[in-house]
Amino acid sequence: MIRTVLIAATLFATPAFADVTVTAPWARASILASRPGAVYLAINADPADTLLAVSTPIAKAAMIHSVETGEDGIARMSALATLPLAAGAVVTMAPGDMHIMLTDLTEKLLEGETFPLDLTFETGGEVTIDVPILGIASKGPVEATQ
Incomplete structure (x- = not known):
């Protein structure tokens, strides 16, 4: 009887998912689709988590x-x-530090547009964000709001 209760409790227990926050995403416009692009952003997870993939x-x-x-x-x-x-x-x-590199672009990154980015976390699951494309010489979203 006790064994049955423990199994049932395990089956119906709610897993602890990480609370993942992604802020300030952006990318620079590209000259050509043949050149790689990069995405910049900030990630915070609580409790700890692992970013497994991006697409x-x-x-x-x-x-x-x-x-x-x-x-x-x-x-x-x-x-x-x-x-x-x-x-x-x-x-x-x-820029100049950790980033998400985009290779074999299907189209140019055009200033003023956005594109979706999927981030897959070990516990937090999949998070999809819209990445705004800033100017080719931009230094980030703070500059864009000034």
Whole structure:
């Protein structure tokens, strides 16, 4: 009898989903569709979570990229399979730093338009955001509101 109750309690227990917040997404306009694009944003998860994948219909591939500067002063990008998110810590993606790289664009990124970006989290599930496209020389959304 006790075993049956424990199994039932386990089956009907509500899983603890992470509360994921994605803020300030943006991308720069592109000159050509043949050139890669990048998405910048901030992510906060509480409790901790992991960003497992990113995708968008405007690119054949979307990858999380980190940027490391070596002892020689040269910055190098590397693709991350996943991005761990510490509880309550904000991970900011910005030009010259971590970003989401978009390759094989299906069309140019045109200033003033938006495109959907799907982010898949281990516990938080899938989150779809609209990414505004700012000017080709933009430094971010703060600049766009001034």
